[in-house]
Each structure stands twice: as C-alpha cells, then as structure tokens.
Amino acid sequence: MIEIKDLQKVYNGVRVVNIPELNIRTGETIGLIGNNGAGKTTLFRMMLDLIRPDKGVILSKEKDVAQSNDWKNYTTSYLDEGFLIDYLTPEEYFYFTGSLFKLSKAHVDSELTNYSEFFNGEILNRGKYIRDLSKGNQAKVGVVASLMPEPELLMLDEPFANIDPSTQIRLKNMVKELGTKKRITTIISSHDLNHVTDVCERILLMEKGKIIKDIATNSNTLKELEEYFSVLS
Amino acid sequence: MRIVMGILVAYLLLNVLVVAFFMDKILMKTFPGQDPLQTFNSFILYYFLMDLIMRFQLQELPTLSIRPYLHLPISKNQIANYLSLTSLATAFNLTPFLLTIPFLVKVLIPQYGVGAFWSYILAIFALTMHNHFFSLWLKRKVNLNAYWMLGFFALLLLVWALEFYFKVISISNVSKELFSAVIKNFLLSPMLLGIGLAAFLTNHNYLKSNLYLEELETSKTSAKSSTEIPYLNRFGLVGDLAANELKLILRNKRPRSVLVMCLMFMLYGLIFYNNPKYDGYGHIVFCGMFMTGIFIINYGQFMFSWQSAHFDGILTSRIQAEDFFKSKFLIFDVLSTFCFLLTIPYVYFGWKVIIVHLIMYVWNLGVNTILVLYFANQNYKRIDLSKGGSFNWEGVGASQWILSIPLLITPFLIYLPLSYFDYPKIGLAAIAIIGMIFIFSREFWLNKLVAIFNTKRYTIAEGFRKE
Structure with a gap:
C-alpha cells in the first residue's frame, strides 16, 4: 500500500524524519509511537503531501503522493482541528465530506445512526457549530468524518487524546473492526501504549526521526515498549 | 510592511x-x-x-x-x-x-x-x-x-x-x-x-x-441550524465549495464586516454623481469599478487566508485544485452580479452611468478576479476569523499593497490615453472587450493559476499553520 524510500526532512539543520525504507502492506493496522518531537506528525504530513520532503519519496499504491492526486480518492485522515471546517455544524460537515465521496445526504444520515453510541448525544442536533464543541467532541467529528466514506487508507494522529474513556474504548473497537473485517489499512499514532498494543498488529517506534523498532504485536510487546520508554525518561 | x-x-x-x-x-x-x-x-x-x-x-x-x-x-x-x-x-x-x-x-x-x-x-x-x-x-x-x-x-x-x-x-x-x-x-x-x-x-x-x-465572554448561544443555499446546489462540488465559503462569510465576524463594508460602498457613487463638477466618464469608470468589484477587491485580497484554519483539510481531502479555484470564480460571479444589480438605481443619474457600470462589471469578472487569485497564491498569512474587522491588520502583508497597484491602475492605462485624444467611448469599448476576452479565456487562466498553486501549496499551508 505505502512504500517509503530514503525519506528525509530537515528543519534548522536537524533531521526530524529520516526513514531509509518502510513498507506498509494493505490491511495492516499500524501503531506509530514515540515521544514528542520524534517526528510522527511530520511523517503523517509528508504522507498526506502537506509538507515537501527534502529527500526521498512516498509511494501510495505505487504512485508518488507529491506528484499524483490519486491517493486522495481512497485516503482519509484526521490529524488535528486544522482538518475541520469549524464554522459548519457537524451535520453540514458530514454532508460535505460525504459528498466528496459521492455519498448522498440520506446515505450520510443512515451512516450517522451507526455512530450514535460513539457520539453519546453530544454532536448531532445540538445547534452548535464545530468551533463551539469541546476538543474531544471536535476530534470525534473529525474521526467519524474520515471513517464514514470507508476509505482504503486511514490516518489518525492521536485520536485517543482528549476523548473520554468510554469513547476511547468504542473507538478502539471500531478501529479493530476496520482492520479485521474491512481490511482497511490504518495508521494511528498515540501516546497510550495500552491502546496501541491492543489495537495494532504492527508497531513502529520512532525516536529522533528514525524508526528504531518495527515489531509485530504479541503478548510481550507492551512490556517491551514500557521498558523502552521508562529507560528513556 | x-x-x-x-x-x-x-x-x-x-x-x-x-x-x-x-x-x-x-x-x-x-x-x-x-x-x-x-x-x-x-x-x-x-x-x-x-x-x-x-x-x-x-x-x-x-x-x-x-x-x-x-x-x-x-x-x-x-x-x-x-x-x-x-x-x-x-x-x-x-x-x-x-x-x-x-x-x-x-x-x-x-x-x-x-x-x-x-x-x-x-x-x-x-x-x-x-x-x-x-x-x-x-x-x-x-x-x-x-x-x-x-x-x-x-x-x-x-x-x-x-x-x-x-x-x-x-x-x-x-x-x-x-x-x-x-x-x-x-x-x-x-x-x-x-x-x-x-x-x-x-x-x-x-x-x-x-x-x-x-x-x-461574548457567549450568545442561540441555536445554530444547518442551512442550505439552494441556487448553488446545481453546480455540484464547485457549488458546495462556494456554499461553504458563503457560510464562512456569514458566520464569522471578520468576513461579515467585510460584507457590510461592501454594502456601504454601494453609496460611493453618491459622492461623485451628485457633483456637477465631474463630467465625462473617468469618475464613473472609477466608481463603477469599485461598486461592482468591491467584493472581489475587499474579500479577494485576503484569499486564501480566510480558509487558513482548515487549509490542511482542504489539501488532503478529495478536492481538485481546479474545483477549488472554480468555486472562487463562482462566488465572485454571484456576489459581483449582486453588487451590479444594487447599483442599478444609479440610472437616476443617466443611462451612461449604468452602461459604464456594466462595462466595469465585465472588467471585474474578467480581469480583477484573475488578478486577485494570482495574488492569493502569494499570500501566506493566517487570519483569525473570530476577531473583528475594524483596525485589524492581521493577515495584511505586502501582497495586499502590491495587488492594489495593478488593480487600480490597469483600467485607466487603457481608458485615459484614449480619452485624452478625445475617444472616451473607444476607451470604454476597449475595457469591455478586454474584460470579455478574459472571461472567455478563463479556462486558460484557471489552468495557469492551478499550476502556480501546485508549486506554492506547501508554502501557503506552512504559513497558515503559524498561529
């Protein structure tokens, strides 16, 4: 699905991302972890063609994301509030993002009923614009908007931050389902090692721009990661 | 600056x-x-x-x-x-x-x-x-x-x-x-x-x-409802984008004050047309350009900063740059037409006023839209929509000042020499024809704008991320 070759990004003389090679196969659920400043968000932004790499390429379905727009047809993402049109109501936003994937209003409405538990009654029909919602609820809007079109590739940057525990658990189940039932390739970053090891089948650990660990999740992974982070601090 | x-x-x-x-x-x-x-x-x-x-x-x-x-x-x-x-x-x-x-x-x-x-x-x-x-x-x-x-x-x-x-x-x-x-x-x-x-x-x-x-805090919490803007529906995705932009204008403080300014500008003609000192066409060209193009000028000069808060979302979503630019043209067309219709009462000062307004309306749609969008590609400044418009210099940069020069001067470069040699009507016709040429060759300019946008998009997005 995704192939990264010799990728580098330098800010002020510091190499914030430096990945010689990385392959992500279709249907994999990837957890991206690492302390602040490890380069997770920069990597996401390069995969989404928001910033230009200084060196190297990112291929999505064998096409360079910086050259071709094809990846936009099967990729959805939510990195931060900068992805939300905050003066729309959540409904308007869902209709709009749905229409980009040719989903009719009726279709969006019926899809939204599937998320009523996830929304917990705090999103729809509240008479609020997205900008008036709390951070956690904004994240919910962004996550659902990227799940709804059933993309082939999904990227979420710290989706578990800011949302309440019950929603975290629901989100975990939703993401697991994406991987197992729908074979959607998912890349999720998180600071919560429990969640990531629980959801993802493959963990990429970043430190200072490099991927220093690439592990298939097993029963020892959580312990291994906890050891790494406790030594580091 | x-x-x-x-x-x-x-x-x-x-x-x-x-x-x-x-x-x-x-x-x-x-x-x-x-x-x-x-x-x-x-x-x-x-x-x-x-x-x-x-x-x-x-x-x-x-x-x-x-x-x-x-x-x-x-x-x-x-x-x-x-x-x-x-x-x-x-x-x-x-x-x-x-x-x-x-x-x-x-x-x-x-x-x-x-x-x-x-x-x-x-x-x-x-x-x-x-x-x-x-x-x-x-x-x-x-x-x-x-x-x-x-x-x-x-x-x-x-x-x-x-x-x-x-x-x-x-x-x-x-x-x-x-x-x-x-x-x-x-x-x-x-x-x-x-x-x-x-x-x-x-x-x-x-x-x-x-x-x-x-x-x-100013927290007037009246219930917000989802609205549709019916006329724009028929344009498909481009219409949806234009509708979103219209909502942006109506639902945020600063662009709303720009719109109010535009409406006040509709009175601009009264200053000149009432005054018998002015005759000929020069002052009508000036007023007509401002009155029918005020939205393009006032709102367009800050493009795409208005969308700086969700620019990453636009870039990553399934929106082609062509459609993005087409939606800008659509919103310019709709609002300039609205402005032109509002100036029709100036017919009171004679038919020639309205005809010159129509010519300047064509000029605005043809030339000024492209000019404004060309400069929008050079604009990397973030704007916070929730702040008021008066005395707010946020998002004001070199591009607004450089933009104003060709915007104000070009129609006169065409009109004044001809009117100086006593051919004012030919001058007006020249403005109209050039305006028409640009309207009909829009597709060509659109592709140029998109090409520039594609090389500049990283810089624009990076500028917009800086709070």
Missing part, C-alpha cells in the same frame, strides 16, 4: 492635526460673525455623544487576555485594574486631545491664559474617561442582556426628540455654558472628573464581581 502601516497612521493623525490646527478658521468660515471659541464649546458635548455611540459600536472588550491570570495568585482587584488599564490604549482616547489641543493652544491660551487651558484639558480628559468606561460597562451589560441596548438607544432617542422635536433642551447651549464656566472657574473640572471616576468605579466593581470567563 510595518513602515507602510506606520506612514498611513501617521498620515491620518496628521490630517486630524491639520483640521485641529485650522479649526478656528474653519469655524469662522462656517459660522461667520460668531466667536469661534463659543462655537467650539457648543460642539463638545455633541462630539462626546457621537463618541459614545461610536465606541459602543466599535470598541473591543479586552477579556480573553486575562484567562492565563485567573488561576494564578493575583487578586481580583489587580486583574480588574489590569483589564481597565490595558483597555485604555485605543484611538478613541487619543482623538479628543488631538482635536482640541492645537485649537486651544492657538485660541484659548492667548485670551484666557494657561490655567484655563489646563482646566479645559482636564474637563476633556474627564469626559473621555467617562465615555471609555461607561461604554465598556454598557457593552458587558448588553452581552448578558440585550435589553440594556434597547434601553440605551431609547435614551438616545429621547434626548434627540427633546432636542430637535420638542425643542425642550439644547445640548449646544448646555455645552456652551458648561465649557465657558470651565474656562472661568477652575473648580469645575475637578468636579467633572468625578463622573469619569464614577464610570471607572462602576466598570471596575462590575468586573471584580463578575470575573468568570463564561460571564465576560
């Missing part, structure tokens, strides 16, 4: 100073046979009444700035003082002095001496402080309960009626008496200071007892 802004502000201040310095001459000319000082005195209270209304409309409430201090060990008294003090830095508090001091130095000091001057200044200071704190207090009250605004306007209406309709009171007489007394009796000004102090304390106490974010 700061330098240009500085020069502009200095120029405006200089204008005020010049008016103030020649105030005595102006007053003698307009009110011949009267003592200029007496006339001046009679205007002061009117000025402060207008000042109060203006402040009520325009002055911003400094509240968010205290959020980081509320949880720190700082007494509420100090925070209230901080809010009061920081609010003082506004042009409203400077102009009364700029307007009066030159006149007073020139006229009052020679006649009544320095003591009277200081007494006068103290009185002006007292009234300024009163207006300042009273308007802040009133605005805060209105934020919580709109009836206060009704009450305020009812009171103003009552004063107006008593003065002009029933002729029971005369503000000018009161003003004249008051300031004549201030000049002679040095005890009066310190007494006036009392009302300034009263307004300060009212505001201060109100702040102190209501220092909670939810009460201080």
Whole structure:
C-alpha cells in the first residue's frame, strides 16, 4: 500500500524524519509511537503531501503522493482541528465530506445512526457549530468524518487524546473492526501504549526521526515498549 | 510592511492635526460673525455623544487576555485594574486631545491664559474617561442582556426628540455654558472628573464581581441550524465549495464586516454623481469599478487566508485544485452580479452611468478576479476569523499593497490615453472587450493559476499553520 524510500526532512539543520525504507502492506493496522518531537506528525504530513520532503519519496499504491492526486480518492485522515471546517455544524460537515465521496445526504444520515453510541448525544442536533464543541467532541467529528466514506487508507494522529474513556474504548473497537473485517489499512499514532498494543498488529517506534523498532504485536510487546520508554525518561 | 502601516497612521493623525490646527478658521468660515471659541464649546458635548455611540459600536472588550491570570495568585482587584488599564490604549482616547489641543493652544491660551487651558484639558480628559468606561460597562451589560441596548438607544432617542422635536433642551447651549464656566472657574473640572471616576468605579466593581470567563465572554448561544443555499446546489462540488465559503462569510465576524463594508460602498457613487463638477466618464469608470468589484477587491485580497484554519483539510481531502479555484470564480460571479444589480438605481443619474457600470462589471469578472487569485497564491498569512474587522491588520502583508497597484491602475492605462485624444467611448469599448476576452479565456487562466498553486501549496499551508 505505502512504500517509503530514503525519506528525509530537515528543519534548522536537524533531521526530524529520516526513514531509509518502510513498507506498509494493505490491511495492516499500524501503531506509530514515540515521544514528542520524534517526528510522527511530520511523517503523517509528508504522507498526506502537506509538507515537501527534502529527500526521498512516498509511494501510495505505487504512485508518488507529491506528484499524483490519486491517493486522495481512497485516503482519509484526521490529524488535528486544522482538518475541520469549524464554522459548519457537524451535520453540514458530514454532508460535505460525504459528498466528496459521492455519498448522498440520506446515505450520510443512515451512516450517522451507526455512530450514535460513539457520539453519546453530544454532536448531532445540538445547534452548535464545530468551533463551539469541546476538543474531544471536535476530534470525534473529525474521526467519524474520515471513517464514514470507508476509505482504503486511514490516518489518525492521536485520536485517543482528549476523548473520554468510554469513547476511547468504542473507538478502539471500531478501529479493530476496520482492520479485521474491512481490511482497511490504518495508521494511528498515540501516546497510550495500552491502546496501541491492543489495537495494532504492527508497531513502529520512532525516536529522533528514525524508526528504531518495527515489531509485530504479541503478548510481550507492551512490556517491551514500557521498558523502552521508562529507560528513556 | 510595518513602515507602510506606520506612514498611513501617521498620515491620518496628521490630517486630524491639520483640521485641529485650522479649526478656528474653519469655524469662522462656517459660522461667520460668531466667536469661534463659543462655537467650539457648543460642539463638545455633541462630539462626546457621537463618541459614545461610536465606541459602543466599535470598541473591543479586552477579556480573553486575562484567562492565563485567573488561576494564578493575583487578586481580583489587580486583574480588574489590569483589564481597565490595558483597555485604555485605543484611538478613541487619543482623538479628543488631538482635536482640541492645537485649537486651544492657538485660541484659548492667548485670551484666557494657561490655567484655563489646563482646566479645559482636564474637563476633556474627564469626559473621555467617562465615555471609555461607561461604554465598556454598557457593552458587558448588553452581552448578558440585550435589553440594556434597547434601553440605551431609547435614551438616545429621547434626548434627540427633546432636542430637535420638542425643542425642550439644547445640548449646544448646555455645552456652551458648561465649557465657558470651565474656562472661568477652575473648580469645575475637578468636579467633572468625578463622573469619569464614577464610570471607572462602576466598570471596575462590575468586573471584580463578575470575573468568570463564561460571564465576560461574548457567549450568545442561540441555536445554530444547518442551512442550505439552494441556487448553488446545481453546480455540484464547485457549488458546495462556494456554499461553504458563503457560510464562512456569514458566520464569522471578520468576513461579515467585510460584507457590510461592501454594502456601504454601494453609496460611493453618491459622492461623485451628485457633483456637477465631474463630467465625462473617468469618475464613473472609477466608481463603477469599485461598486461592482468591491467584493472581489475587499474579500479577494485576503484569499486564501480566510480558509487558513482548515487549509490542511482542504489539501488532503478529495478536492481538485481546479474545483477549488472554480468555486472562487463562482462566488465572485454571484456576489459581483449582486453588487451590479444594487447599483442599478444609479440610472437616476443617466443611462451612461449604468452602461459604464456594466462595462466595469465585465472588467471585474474578467480581469480583477484573475488578478486577485494570482495574488492569493502569494499570500501566506493566517487570519483569525473570530476577531473583528475594524483596525485589524492581521493577515495584511505586502501582497495586499502590491495587488492594489495593478488593480487600480490597469483600467485607466487603457481608458485615459484614449480619452485624452478625445475617444472616451473607444476607451470604454476597449475595457469591455478586454474584460470579455478574459472571461472567455478563463479556462486558460484557471489552468495557469492551478499550476502556480501546485508549486506554492506547501508554502501557503506552512504559513497558515503559524498561529
């Protein structure tokens, strides 16, 4: 699905991302972890063609994301509030993002009923614009908007931050389902090692721009990661 | 850029100073046979009444700035003082002095001496402080309960009626008496200071007892509903994007004030068309360009900064750059057509006015849209939509200034040479034809714009991410 070759990004003389090679196969659920400043968000932004790499390429379905727009047809993402049109109501936003994937209003409405538990009654029909919602609820809007079109590739940057525990658990189940039932390739970053090891089948650990660990999740992974982070601090 | 802004502000201040310095001459000319000082005195209270209304409309409430201090060990008294003090830095508090001091130095000091001057200044200071704190207090009250605004306007209406309709009171007489007394009796000004102090304390106490974010912030929570803009539906994705942009304009403070400005500009023609001094076509070309193109100019100059808060979302979603640009053209077309329709009443000044307006409308749609979008590709400044529009320089950069030069000059480069050799109508025809050519070759320019956008998009997105 995704192939990264010799990728580098330098800010002020510091190499914030430096990945010689990385392959992500279709249907994999990837957890991206690492302390602040490890380069997770920069990597996401390069995969989404928001910033230009200084060196190297990112291929999505064998096409360079910086050259071709094809990846936009099967990729959805939510990195931060900068992805939300905050003066729309959540409904308007869902209709709009749905229409980009040719989903009719009726279709969006019926899809939204599937998320009523996830929304917990705090999103729809509240008479609020997205900008008036709390951070956690904004994240919910962004996550659902990227799940709804059933993309082939999904990227979420710290989706578990800011949302309440019950929603975290629901989100975990939703993401697991994406991987197992729908074979959607998912890349999720998180600071919560429990969640990531629980959801993802493959963990990429970043430190200072490099991927220093690439592990298939097993029963020892959580312990291994906890050891790494406790030594580091 | 700061330098240009500085020069502009200095120029405006200089204008005020010049008016103030020649105030005595102006007053003698307009009110011949009267003592200029007496006339001046009679205007002061009117000025402060207008000042109060203006402040009520325009002055911003400094509240968010205290959020980081509320949880720190700082007494509420100090925070209230901080809010009061920081609010003082506004042009409203400077102009009364700029307007009066030159006149007073020139006229009052020679006649009544320095003591009277200081007494006068103290009185002006007292009234300024009163207006300042009273308007802040009133605005805060209105934020919580709109009836206060009704009450305020009812009171103003009552004063107006008593003065002009029933002729029971005369503000000018009161003003004249008051300031004549201030000049002679040095005890009066310190007494006036009392009302300034009263307004300060009212505001201060109100702040102190209501220092909670939810009460201080403007939080009018009327229910927001999802709306559709029917006409734009038929344009598919481009229409959806234009509809979103229309919502952006209507639902955010700053672009909304741009729209209001555009509507006010529709009166621009009255200044020129009423004046028999102007004949020929030159001034209609100028007015017509502004009136039919004001939206393109005023709103377009800040593109794509309006969308800076969700620009990453636009770039990563399934929106082709072509459609993005087409939606801009669509919104320009729709709103400029609206503006042109609004100028139709100017037919009162003759058919030629409307025909020139139509020509300039074609010019705006053809040339200025492309010009504005070309400069939008060079604009990397973020804009916070929630802040007010007046005196807000956020997002103003070199591109707006450079843009204004070709925008203003090009139609005249075509028209003036021809009109100079007595072919004004050919000049107009040339503008119309060039406008049409650009409208019909839009597809070509669109592709050029998209190509530039694709090379600039990283820089634009990076600039917009900087808060």
